Amino acid sequence: MSAKIKIVADDKIPFLKGVLDSFAKIDYLNYLQIKNEILKDVDALLVRTRTKCNKELLDNTSVKFIATATIGFDHIDTKYCEEKNIKWLNAPGCNSSSVMQYFASALLNIAKKKNISLKEKTLGIIGVGNVGKKVEKFARTIGMNVLLNDPPRERVEGSKNFVSLDYLIANSDIITFHVPLNRSGIDKTYHLADKFFFEKFNTEKILINTSRGEVIKSEDLLNAIEHKKIIASILDVWENEPEIDLKLLEKVDIATPHIAGYSADGKANGTAICVNELNKFFNLGLNENWYPEKIPSPENPQSINVDCKDKTNQVIIFEIVNHTYKILEDDERLRKSVKTFEQQRANYPVRREFNFYKVNLINSNDEIKNIVSNLGFNLE
Numbered sequence: 041m042s043a044k045i046k047i048v049a050d051d052k053i054p055f056l057k058g059v060l061d062s063f064a065k066i067d068y069l070n071y072l073q074i075k076n077e078i079l080k081d082v083d084a085l086l087v088r089t090r091t092k093c094n095k096e097l098l099d100n101t102s103v104k105f106i107a108t109a110t111i112g113f114d115h116i117d118t119k120y121c122e123e124k125n126i127k128w129l130n131a132p133g134c135n136s137s138s139v140m141q142y143f144a145s146a147l148l149n150i151a152k153k154k155n156i157s158l159k160e161k162t163l164g165i166i167g168v169g170n171v172g173k174k175v176e177k178f179a180r181t182i183g184m185n186v187l188l189n190d191p192p193r194e195r196v197e198g199s200k201n202f203v204s205l206d207y208l209i210a211n212s213d214i215i216t217f218h219v220p221l222n223r224s225g226i227d228k229t230y231h232l233a234d235k236f237f238f239e240k241f242n243t244e245k246i247l248i249n250t251s252r253g254e255v256i257k258s259e260d261l262l263n264a265i266e267h268k269k270i271i272a273s274i275l276d277v278w279e280n281e282p283e284i285d286l287k288l289l290e291k292v293d294i295a296t297p298h299i300a301g302y303s304a305d306g307k308a309n310g311t312a313i314c315v316n317e318l319n320k321f322f323n324l325g326l327n328e329n330w331y332p333e334k335i336p337s338p339e340n341p342q343s344i345n346v347d348c349k350d351k352t353n354q355v356i357i358f359e360i361v362n363h364t365y366k367i368l369e370d371d372e373r374l375r376k377s378v379k380t381f382e383q384q385r386a387n388y389p390v391r392r393e394f395n396f397y398k399v400n401l402i403n404s405n406d407e408i409k410n411i412v413s414n415l416g417f418n419l420e
Contacts, residue, residue, distance in 0.1 A: 048069060051070055054304075083322070084318055088110055109307070114252065131313040139174075142365070150246060160185060162187060164189065169220075188203065212245065214246040219232070234257040244271040245270055249274070253275075261288065302388045343420065356404075398418045
């Protein structure tokens with residue numbers, strides 16, 4: 041059967057080319073080329089967020105299986121797929137460490153720019169799934185207070201560890217979003233941050249969004265920034281990507297082209313989940329638990345040497361995290377060339393996560409060693 045199945049795959053899914061070619065007929069296409077007319081006799085789709093897997097794309101095709109190499113799946117009409125008996129899956133948690141790394145670099149860079157001590161500051165996390173949990177661990181490890189808002193988890197686990205959205209807004213210095221995009225229902229997140237959300241701000245806050253652009257209403261965020269309700273803002277995701285709001289781009293402190301989860305490790309994890317589930321579904325005969333043989337190394341050295349003498353823990357952590365990921369380089373690229381938003385995503389430089397690196401702390405103490413180790417780095 042493996043020789044007979046046909047697969048269409050987004051040509052930007054990393055580490056995929058050559059893996060399935062001897063087991064199936066596979067066409068690698070740009071996401072703009074993935075259209076209904078070419079799927080008539082296709083069995084499986086491997087996609088990213090740009091491909092809208094809905095009735096328009098899938099009607100009267102032979103597609104039986106869809107895998108998206110991403111955490112999010114709001115681009116898949118899951119109800120339609122279930123009605124048509126099309127198996128679909130996403131890759132939950134695949135790039136959660138990558139998004140945490142992005143958050144860490146963003147927050148530490150803003151703290152340096154604004155001369156803010158993060159210790160004892162309160163972080164409000166909206167959405168505490170795979171990513172939110174890792175962001176929570178990072179924040180607690182560096183000495184921050186944390187408030188959690190996650191109604192779906194609260195309904196299951198009880199309210200002990202969670203707070204209401206209003207309480208979080210009132211008591212947080214920094215607010216970060218890690219929610220899926222739900223356009224309706226009890227857990228609607230579409231335009232969750234609108235004018236009513238920002239009107240509740242009683243102090244200036246830092247705002248970070250790495251979830252989905254539509255979670256924040258752009259014009260209301262712009263208004264909140266102009267009215268100084270927000271002291272700093274970081275956006276990786278935007279409404280109407282890649283046609284982003286240029287006025288908003290000018291006003292935010294850090295702007296990137298939806299690449300928070302784009303570490304090489306996160307990409308490898310996402311592709312592996314899709315390949316292994318496809319292999320199981322069609323019984324292709326590929327080795328179980330396939331994983332890319334080699335993940336490329338970044339340009340920056342794997343070893344990080346930091347002299348801790350006369351430095352605060354925050355400065356030390358900034359130097360280490362900034363070595364792994366210089367977020368301001370992504371910001372600069374986007375501002376210089378907004379029209380190449382998609383190309384910047386497609387040709388993203390190799391970025392590796394914390395556990396790739398070895399850290400040598402000179403003139404250090406046990407406290408900072410424990411912090412750096414708990415953040416996931418290897419101590420030399």
